Every structure is written in C-alpha cells, then in structure tokens.
Amino acid sequence: MGSVSNETLTGVNEQSEEEEAAPSTGSGVCKWFNVRMGFGFVSMSSRDGAPLQQPLDVFVHQSKLHMEGFRSLREGEAVDFTFKKSSKGLESLWVTGPNGALCLGSERRPKDAQRSLFRGDRCYNCGGSGHHAKECQLPPLPRRCHFCQGLSHMLANCPLKVQQQQQQIQSLAGSQGTLTSHRDEQSHISLSESSL
Numbered sequence: 410m411g412s413v414s415n416e417t418l419t420g421v422n423e424q425s426e427e428e429e430a431a432p433s434t435g436s437g438v439c440k441w442f443n444v445r446m447g448f449g450f451v452s453m454s455s456r457d458g459a460p461l462q463q464p465l466d467v468f469v470h471q472s473k474l475h476m477e478g479f480r481s482l483r484e485g486e487a488v489d490f491t492f493k494k495s496s497k498g499l500e501s502l503w504v505t506g507p508n509g510a511l512c513l514g515s516e517r518r519p520k521d522a523q524r525s526l527f528r529g530d531r532c533y534n535c536g537g538s539g540h541h542a543k544e545c546q547l548p549p550l551p552r553r554c555h556f557c558q559g560l561s562h563m564l565a566n567c568p569l570k571v572q573q574q575q576q577q578i579q580s581l582a583g584s585q586g587t588l589t590s591h592r593d594e595q596s597h598i599s600l601s602e603s604s605l
Contacts, residue, residue: 432491432502433457439482440466445519447471447480451488451501467492467499475505476512483515 435453442449448471452464467490471480482488482504490504506512534542534550551560556570564570 432493434489434491435467436487436489436507437464437467439469439484439486439488441484442469442482442515444481444515444517449482451482451490451504453490453492453499465499467501468497469501469504473501473504474512474514475503475509476514479514479518480512481515481517483513486513488512 435456437453440450440452450466474480491502532545534545535547554567556567
C-alpha cells in the first residue's frame with residue numbers, strides 16, 4: 410500500500426476549501442422575507458444553470474438586494490443571485506431580479522418606517538407634504554371641526570360627536586341591563602330552588 414505525504418493532503422484540503430469559498434450562481438423565488446428584521450430565505454431551484462431536484466434554502470439579507478429605497482423581497486418573487494457556502498449554510502452575496510433587473514420588493518413596510526414618512530412633514534393648512542403651515546403659500550383656511558369637517562363649529566361643540574357618544578352610552582347601558590336582568594333571573598331561580 411502506498412503512503413500519502415502530508416503535503417498531498419494539505420493540497421487537497423486547501424483545494425476543497427477554495428471550491429467551497431468560490432461563489433456560485435443560482436435562481437429561484439423568495440420563500441419568505443421579514444421586512445422588519447431585514448432578512449429571509451430564497452428557495453433555489455437551479456444552481457449554475459442546472460435545475461435542482463430538491464430546492465435549497467439560501468439566506469438573504471436586505472443589504473445584498475439590488476434595488477433602490479427600502480430593500481425587501483416579496484414572497485414568490487423571482488430572483489437571480491450569487492451565493493457561497495458559509496459556516497451557517499448557504500448565504501447570498503448579491504440578489505437581483507431576473508436577468509440582473511432591480512428586485513421588486515414587498516409592499517409591506519415596518520410600522521415605524523410608515524409613521525416616519527408622515528411625521529412632521531405635512532402642512533396642517535393645505536395637507537401637502539414638504540412644508541409646514543407657517544411656510545404654506547395658501548392663505549389660512551377656515552377652521553373646521555375635526556370630527557365632521559363642518560365650518561360652523563369646532564370639535565368640542567360637534568352635534569354629530571355628541572350624538573355618537575350618546576348612542577355608545579345607550580348601547581353600553583343596554584348590554585349591562587341585559588346582563589343585570591340575567592343575573593336577577595339566576596338569583597331568583599336559585600332562591601326558589603333553596604326554598605324547596
């Protein structure tokens with residue numbers, strides 16, 4: 410039997426590590442993507458142009474997406490990507506739409522991102538964005554009721570608001586009255602049973 414030198418084994422190990430570290434190309438669809446956390450997984454259906462029998466999951470981070478603005482992926486979105494094998498599994502290096510196009514992304518946005526779009530950049534006078542009421546080019550609009558948009562009164566004196574509050578109180582009292590009458594019937598039944 411022949412002996413194998415340490416140099417030969419070292420060369421084989423270095424070669425296999427280089428193969429693992431070399432990036433590969435793949436294509437598939439987004440399996441899921443968490444827009445708040447900024448990561449998800451792509452289901453790879455072909456690797457280096459050859460179709461796979463079983464799809465493989467590839468990790469994707471929002472920083473690797475080829476798109477403008479808020480970066481995310483939509484479930485089922487077709488993507489092309491380069492990836493490598495890391496200590497944690499398959500990990501994407503660059504993700505694009507089909508044929509190198511921009512990724513479409515999800516319509517969803519984290520709640521904080523949605524709120525920050527409108528915080529402090531809308532005019533209270535005209536409702537436009539990009540300026541405040543003190544910088545508005547329109548003359549001051551008449552004051553309106555915030556509940557019904559009427560010009561003759563303000564929210565504190567709104568007849569529709571008062572009417573809605575009265576209806577809520579009546580419906581609440583009605584539900585409590587039904588509950589009270591049900592309790593009275595229960596106590597009446599238990600008293601008549603105890604007297605027997």
